[in-house]
Amino acid sequence: MSNLAVTAIEVLIFPGILFLTSYALYCNWINRKFAARLQNRIGPLHTGWNGILQPFADVIKLLANEDITPASANKTLFLLTPIIIFALPLAALFVIPIQSLSNLWSYAPVAAFEGDLIVVLFLLTIMILFIFLGGWSSASRFGAVGAERAALMMIAYEIPLGLVAISPAIMAGSMSLNKIVEWEVSSFANFLAAPSLPGILLGVTLLIGAGIYVICLLAELEMRPFDISEAETEIVHGWQVEYSGKKLALLHLGHEFKLVLAAALLTSLFLGGPAGPWPIPPIVWFVAKTTVCVFILSNLSVLFARFRIDQMLSWAWKYLVPLAVLQVMAVIVLSGVI
Amino acid sequence: MSEREYIIPIGPQHPALKEPENFLFKVDGEIVVDVEPRIGYNHRGIEKAMESRTYIQNLYIVERVCGICSNAHQTAYTQCVEEVLGMEIPERSKYIRVFVQELERIHSHLLWLGVAAHEIGFDTLFYYIWRDREVVMDLLEMVSGNRCNYAMPTIGGVRRDISKENFPMYHKMLDTLHERTLYYLGVCASEKTILERAAGVGVTSKADAIRLSAAGPTARASGVESDIRKDSPYLIYDEIPFKMYTETGGDVLSNVLVRVNETMEAAKICKWVLDNIPDGPIKEKFSPMSRVPEGEAVSLVEAQRGELIHYLQSRGENKPYRYKIRAPTLGNILTVIEKLKGGYIADIPIVLAGIDPCFSCTDRMVFVDEGKDRMWDMNGDQLRRYGIRWYEK
């Protein structure tokens, strides 16, 4: 067995495309099921065990449906957007530490390099640009308004999102997700061995950071209360309004990858990634921790009414950005102490 | 029209409108500059149809003017006919009519509250409210046999009696409704995201409400004391002790508070009716071929959405000579246009929903104007032009 074959399997099957796709569908099911239960409903039930195959059925059906391109749409952009929105989060997921095939207890990501955190953040930003283009190219007024709103929202949450994601990196002294996870594991072990006041302070600061991060992720994922760009009752489905069939399936998958990516980032940056006490392999920890993150996200999203775009913008700039800056400053100060 | 403005059509198929309706919004960025309502997608020609049907047949068509306020329409219709006939209906039937009317008010207001929550993107609240609304639907089903379109009032009384053995159960269900509504009142008055979206949004002043002849809860939310049940009591409303709620804000929040308070008041009225209902017959005889003497009558009813007027002119046949219905929503359209101007796109659904529009009522007599062609000239921007052309396809 050459190294190449292992890498190929890692990319294509586990923990690569196949695993990520099924995991994304699983996360979608978790999200829907949790939301339904919190809303006093049952949610998907008759498709597979407790409806677990529901997202799978949705995607298969969409793939088989007719694909309509509006006559007045910009054909190239209209075609390109779903592919890119599908591909970007998938690409970003390859740098997330999940599970290595070469060693059962190792969680080195498929593609790791110094600075991959920056790449992930960059990909997240680029995605919004393509959402904007996708909405704009569909030549529907609802699409245009949705695209405009998506871009406006990005201005509000992208800065705190980036700032907060940097703070664990500052502590770890590395821009690599894998290294950040390793730092988390070792420093947590150190802290347990010898608890100290700066350690507690750092923990609290990072917790605040995680809170801000969750809020930004809700906006990134266009979940309530920030589903402003695809608000169903206001502008139908916003920038997605014109997509159907295969393109819609890709958009759906892309959105679900984004959900996984969000949960995985949250896990990697603040919850110690796939690491955990010994006899359980990293993959189990990864699944458990990301499921908890999805639960947190879906729980928050059913608790609120949708914000209006201007409210969201002013709120983000008034509170979220300063808080994120303060948090990063606190982390820098503490990193000097520890 | 400036460069920055473009037009967003809402309706006739739009998730915020459960009914076919078309509003044209000229928007500048996120701000609404002008609104043009185009009512008429639901025009069925009921008034004309009624002129060729007998009085008993008309009972059913009048009920289906609107499925949400069916009992209000039937009450108004039967009152009209009975007034021209000079018929005095049995006491017990009046109580039953009020009972069903107030149940319908609870059902309609809870429905509205849920839809309003949905419009501001608060689906969880929508699901909870509609879950509790099923209680009143069950109650209506027990009383009348159907969840909507109850067919209770008939000319000369009511069609079905309510039985005494069920009263304890009715009381219990009404208590549940009252308690849950109180809870939702607390939620609506304290939950921050709701207040952000509802307070100070879509304001109508008291002077404007009077000037534009606003009706019902919409007027009461602006501080106008107008309630047919108090102003021009019909059935037994002059005997029932109940309170008229008004708010002074005139915004969406005031609309919510007025309707929630009215829901609880309606539950109290229902309980009062159950406690005080006299025994006796429930209807007078009126045969399908009976003729109604020459005359005219105006019947006013406080439907859930406001003042409802029916006007009957009879020429001594077994069919009406002219029958006119005006539903409250038409009276509130001018108000809602005032409310929408200068607001945000995001506020359109909740402000529209704020008057609890019921276009199937409104449109019996109105036609549509598509008028698409006009928009073409007004629209300079190439891309937006494309958007409109697409919409045409």
Place this chain on the structure above:
Amino acid sequence: MSVLEENNKTVERLTEHIGKKDVLEATVPRERRAFVRVPKERLLEAAAFLHDKENLKHVTTITAVDTGEDLQVIYHLRKKDLSLSLKVNTPYDDPKVPSITGVYNGAALYEREVYDLMGVVPEDHPDLRRLILADEWPEGVFPLRKEWDVKSLRKRVDGEEWGRNE
């Protein structure tokens, strides 16, 4: 003073204001209801009087009736404890009435409605467009007039039998 007496007083004051010979018909069939008929030339005067002096600030609706000889327009005005129906008649060949939108701002849509369905033309209406009728609806076909029944209306508008086949 009972409600009925109060209502009678209102109608009396209106009669006094308009002048006895111009009040063609005035009845108070029961408490809280009144019907008054005036010539169409005096409509605005009567409406203004009721709005300003008698506090009937609310216009409920406007009904138009095809009486067989002419068109009758009924303005349903309301205040607490009284719903007064003010009637005017206007001939078929000149179906004009003065617009009351200047006095009652809320009447704008109702006047457009009767304009569409009965062909009653409110003069000096600020915004009298064919708002409600569709563009393809033929000119001069007013569906609520008695000259049309459902069948002939369908034939006229669609040029053929439309909908269910009999």
Place this chain on the structure above:
Amino acid sequence: MSLVTWARTRSPWLIHFNAGACNACDIEVVAALTPRYDIERFGAVIKGTPRHADVMVVSGSVPRKIRDRLKRIYEQMPEPKFVVAVGSCAISGGVFQDCYNVMEGVDKVIPVDAYVPGCPPKPEAILDGVVKLLMSAGY
């Protein structure tokens, strides 16, 4: 049963179109979403745009003006598409037969695959109609 067929029967996305109904059918369609009936158990979701939908739930007697809109919305749906006519009005015009401005039935305008009678039908009946349609629509 192929995989695609299986997926289609398990994932009907609905669009609700009110073609001049009296609202009774419409509130019952909405009620089918709510906790007691919860149409999502069958994988059905109400979508706002015809492009995302597979099944159109139409209520109402189709007044003259809505006719073109109904056609247009139907044409915007991707294939394969199904139509469920909910309520007596959507089936035959119901009580509004012989009104000058109604079409008397959705099937005069677009092809209908399933009829759910009732005035209005209960939410259970609407659910049943959708599920039966999927189980029998040539699959």
